[in-house]
Amino acid sequence: MSADYRQVIYSNPFVRARAKVGTVMFDVVLSLLPILVFAYLAAGTRALQILGVSVIAALVSEFVFSWFFLRKTNSLKDGSALVTALLLACTLSPLTPWYVVAFGASMAVLFGKILWGGLGRNLFNPALVGREMMTVFFPAVMSSGTLWAFQDYVQVEDIRFFRAIGESTSGEYWDSLLFKTTGAIGEYSILFIVLGGLFLLLRKRISWHIPFGVFVVFFLFLRLLDISPEHYSIAGLLFGTIFMATDMPSSPSTSSGKLYYGLVLGAVAAILVWQQVRFEYMSYAILIMNGFSREISSVFKPVVWGEKSDWKKITGQALLLTLAIATITLAVLQLHNLKAIPYAVYVYIIYTIIKFKFPIKNSLIKKQSV
Structure with missing residues (x-):
């Protein structure tokens, strides 16, 4: 007599839904669009350049690394690389150099997703992985105070929407929630960040x-x-x-x-x-x-x-x-x-490479009974 024992590792997400991954990613992009419009108002073409470089670098990296490491050529269809690129860009200053953005987007795809085995297997948020690598490998750039001095690129200084329809005091407060010209690319409209979250909540994303x-x-x-x-x-x-x-x-x-x-x-x-x-x-x-x-x-x-x-x-x-x-x-x-955060990032890089190169397989353990 013999018995087979299989080790099963469960990883999230467990929920199975009829919505395809591409549909979910499309909803996330939709929720981000108004925020990106305010990014243009607040930082002009500089915001668009950051977004464009991030998207192009992430899409190219997704195609190349997915083909090279995972032997997949259709991973761009799920839209995850696009979402990663947009989220990464939204955490950056509009004055971030293009080569630093391209590096961060590529690393987000490679070390945030591909080396974990692809979509849905990553332990850490890919966009944040890319951002931390930017901080570690370009510390002088990412810590520079001049990175946030982009007022010369602002398209619209102020929006007086609520002040035009209500009391000046409360209207000024609500206008500050609607639009401001400080912070990262994704931070210029608190109101539309909340509305984007409500949209994702209603869509059950x-x-x-x-x-x-x-x-x-x-x-x-x-x-x-x-x-x-x-x-x-x-x-x-x-x-x-x-x-x-x-x-x-x-x-x-x-x-x-x-x-x-x-x-x-x-x-x-x-x-x-x-x-x-x-x-x-x-x-x-x-x-x-x-x-x-x-x-x-x-x-x-x-x-x-x-x-x-x-x-x-x-x-x-x-x-x-x-x-x-x-x-x-x-x-x-x-x-x-x-x-010493860079040393933690170096350890993470080594760990992901080793984990990808020598995966722990859920192999079938066979035992023979006496």
């Missing part, structure tokens, strides 16, 4: 759990820690939460897991801001939580029908998970303060 958890805990920590609004960007927080943190492959797949993920993500982001991490707090927070997304899905997995949840066991596992996340957050803070 994202769920409410992660954004809700992030905003509740982040703003609670702001009050408790007395953090000044000067130390963070509402638009950046919104954009990162809605469009980055909810990325399906790199976030938990269960509703309870997503809520936990959002709550802890909000706490991590707030602590990083509190500890004087000025520009990278959302990138660090999301990437830290990405690294635990599969463990979170495992801890908060649905119970088998007819069985009861073991809340004592789940609570214990969640506490251990929270402790592990806190430890990694402190480690990242220490690396940031020591300016």
Whole structure:
């Protein structure tokens, strides 16, 4: 007699839907279009150049690397490279040099997706992987204060939409939410970032759990820690939460897991801001939580029908998970303060190359009985 044992590794997303990947990506692009219009108003052709370079570099890299490493020639059809390129561009200054943008978009595709095995297998958000590599390999460029001095390129200085139809005081506030001319390419309209999120929510491309958890805990920590609004960007927080943190492959797949993920993500982001991490707090927070997304899905997995949840066991596992996340957050803070984040990126690069070259196969383990 003989028996076969198969090791099965489950990875997200678990949900099966009739909507094709291309349709989902198209909805994300639609939700970004109004934001990109405001990017042109705020930064003119410079914003369009950044977007164009990012898209071209990502599409070319997707085709070349997918063919070379995965032997696939049709991966452009799913639209994921386009979405990655747009999201990456939205985190950048409109004055970012074109070669740095092209490098970031290529690295986002290669080290954020291809070397993980392709679409849906990546552990980390590809756009944020590309952005961190830009910061590591072009530190002088990415840390330069002149990178954000783009007022000479602004097409429209001010929009007086709400002030034209209401009281000047409240109208001025709402106009500031509609349009402003500071920040990264994706941060010029808080109102349309929120509307884009609502569109994705209505289309069921994202769920409410992660954004809700992030905003509740982040703003609670702001009050408790007395953090000044000067130390963070509402638009950046919104954009990162809605469009980055909810990325399906790199976030938990269960509703309870997503809520936990959002709550802890909000706490991590707030602590990083509190500890004087000025520009990278959302990138660090999301990437830290990405690294635990599969463990979170495992801890908060649905119970088998007819069985009861073991809340004592789940609570214990969640506490251990929270402790592990806190430890990694402190480690990242220490690396940031020591300016040693590049070494973590180098380790990540080596890890992804080794993982791709020598994959852990779910091979069939055969045992012969006596």
